[in-house]
Amino acid sequence: MYRRVAIIGGGAAAAALLSELLERQLPQPLHLDWYTGGGNSPRGVAYGTRSDKHLLNVRAASMSMFAARPHGFLEFAQRGDNSIAGTDFLPRRLYGDYLETQVERALERARAAGHDVRVLPFEVDAIVPEHDGVNVIHGEDSARVDAAVLAIGSLPPQPLSGVSDAALDSGLYVTEPWSFLAQAKPDARPRKVVLIGLGLTAVDVLLELSALWPNATFEAISRHGLLPEPHLQHASAPADDSSELIEAMRDEPYIRTWIRLLREAVAQSADWRTVVDSLRPHTPSLWALLPEAERSRFLRHARWAWERVRHRMPPQVMAAMKALEEADRLHRRRGRLQAVDVAGDKLHLDIRRPHGKGIETMDADLVIQTVGLNTDVRRTHHPLIRQLSTNGHATADSLGLGITASAEGRVKHDEQTWPHFYVIGTLLRGTLWESTAMPEIRQQARNLADRLLKSE
Template structure:
């Protein structure tokens, strides 16, 4: 087993792995260095919000941090409110509280068991994987560990092409919506806000700013102008295991064929959601079958449709957005952002319309970029990831989906696999595709903990 392990990252994936490691009873004490990067450990960006308007997009009964304790989050929530049901969509703030509580519980048990855990409230400056372990560097301190795990979540968002330096310097173009929302204050002034993107991040921004700014209007621009689909009011389950559909997809690893098969399955189903949900356990193995050209085709042509049906929102959230539309405060527009400049103290946007309809221009008091997770290691400004990529310690996924890695999470470089350097969560999207939500992350944490604590590691 590895006796000294570094976990780099302060969000839910890091917290899940730390807790899995400390909940075991290894024959020898562990030394764990947890580089949380500042902020509140365990919450990360995803669960750092303090707004009750930001809801989980998975029902409470499915959000446990641990495979072995499937009702963990629900039990935690019900201790504060006995009326909560497993089918409820609860605030992400509450889930952040749960993660913090589980980490604190694990740290207490670690002290009792004689483990040495250092919670380091800063980021690692550099990481150097080697044949016999990994060196983690922070300031003047170089620490050699038996294994290290990158658990840094998504990368910092980058401005879209066409956004001028003047727009960025004005402070009126927001690339990091979560830090912006954390500091937003109530304001009755009328203003026009434009959102670039219509995924779940855009939904959260709309919910929060529409409440804080009651006289603001919102225009949301995306390629297809569609909101994420909602969950059903009541929970549903697949009528069967979709075995025939899965086998047919395995026999024809081609995006066009898969779309045809999915349409046929949906046509025969009482609700399309049961078909999509039945694919979830099989998504990594199906993704592995796709040749690079087919993966690229999926990203160009079908990703937007998959994301809006796979990553759904709570029914009450959809109701709130529809109310904003009825009130005339929210308008959705199809198009692609071409340019953003500053003109007379406002932002001036050029948006290319679909089907060759030309370019639409508009002004905005504020533009918020809400295009979703950034996983492109090739272009990131994240200091540690840039260091790893520049020094050839990791290989970027060719489609911008994190890092090259094995299905077990071992990171790769120049066609070789590190034996002591791992990743968990979002950086594995190119390998697993389905690698960003708690149900997948908790399974990764469990499997990785097994691997790190195994008597012999291959």
């Protein structure tokens, strides 16, 4: 087993791995360095919100941190309210509380077991992997560890192309919606807010700002102008194991064929959600079958549709979106952002309409970029990721889906794999595709803990 391990990152994936490592009965004490970045909270961006309007988009019964204890989060939530059911969609704030509690317990167990765990609220400046270990550097300090795990979540969002420097400098164009929402105050002034993107991030922004700003109206722009699909009011399960569908997809790993097969399966199903959900355990192995050209085709033509049906809204959130539209406060538009610039005390937008219908212009008091997670290592300004890329220690996924890695999470470089340097979570999208939700991340954490602690 590795006796000294470093975890770099302070969010849910890092917390899940830390807790998995400290859950085990080990023959020798473990030395663990946890570099949490700016603080000690495991909430990260995903669960850092304090708003009860922001709900998990997975039911409570499926949100445990531990693969071996599938109802851990539900039991935690029911201690405070025994009326909570496993099918409920609970506030992400509550899940953040759960993460903090689990980490505190893991650290208590570590002290009792004699493990040496250091929680270091620092950013790591550089990682230098070698074939017999990894050097982790922050400031003037350097530590040699047996293995290191990169668990930093998604990368900081970057402004879309076409956004002028003047627009960014004005403060009227928001690239990081979560930090903006954390500081937003009630305001009764009328204003026009434009959202670029219509995924789950946009939905969270709409829920919060529509309540804080009762006289604001919202224009939401995306390629197809569609909101995420809703979950059913009650949980559903696949009618069968979809083995025939999966086998047919494996036999012909082409996106056009897969779309045809899925449409046929949906037509024979009582509800399309059961078909989509039946693919979840098989997604990594199916993704691995796709050649790069087919992956690229998927990203260009089908990604938007997959994201809508795979990452769904709770039904009460869909009801809130419909209410905003019925009140004439939310308008959805199809189009692509071409340019944003300052026009007096407002921003001026050029939007390319679909099907060659030309450019539509509009003004806004505020524009918020809500295009979802950034995983493009090739264009990031994240200092640690840039160091790893510049020094050739990690290779960017060619389609902008994180870092290239093996199926078990070992980081690749120059077509080779580092034996002691791993990545977990969002930056594994290029390898696994589905690698952002807790059900996937907790399994990654369990498998990686097994690997790190395996007896030699």
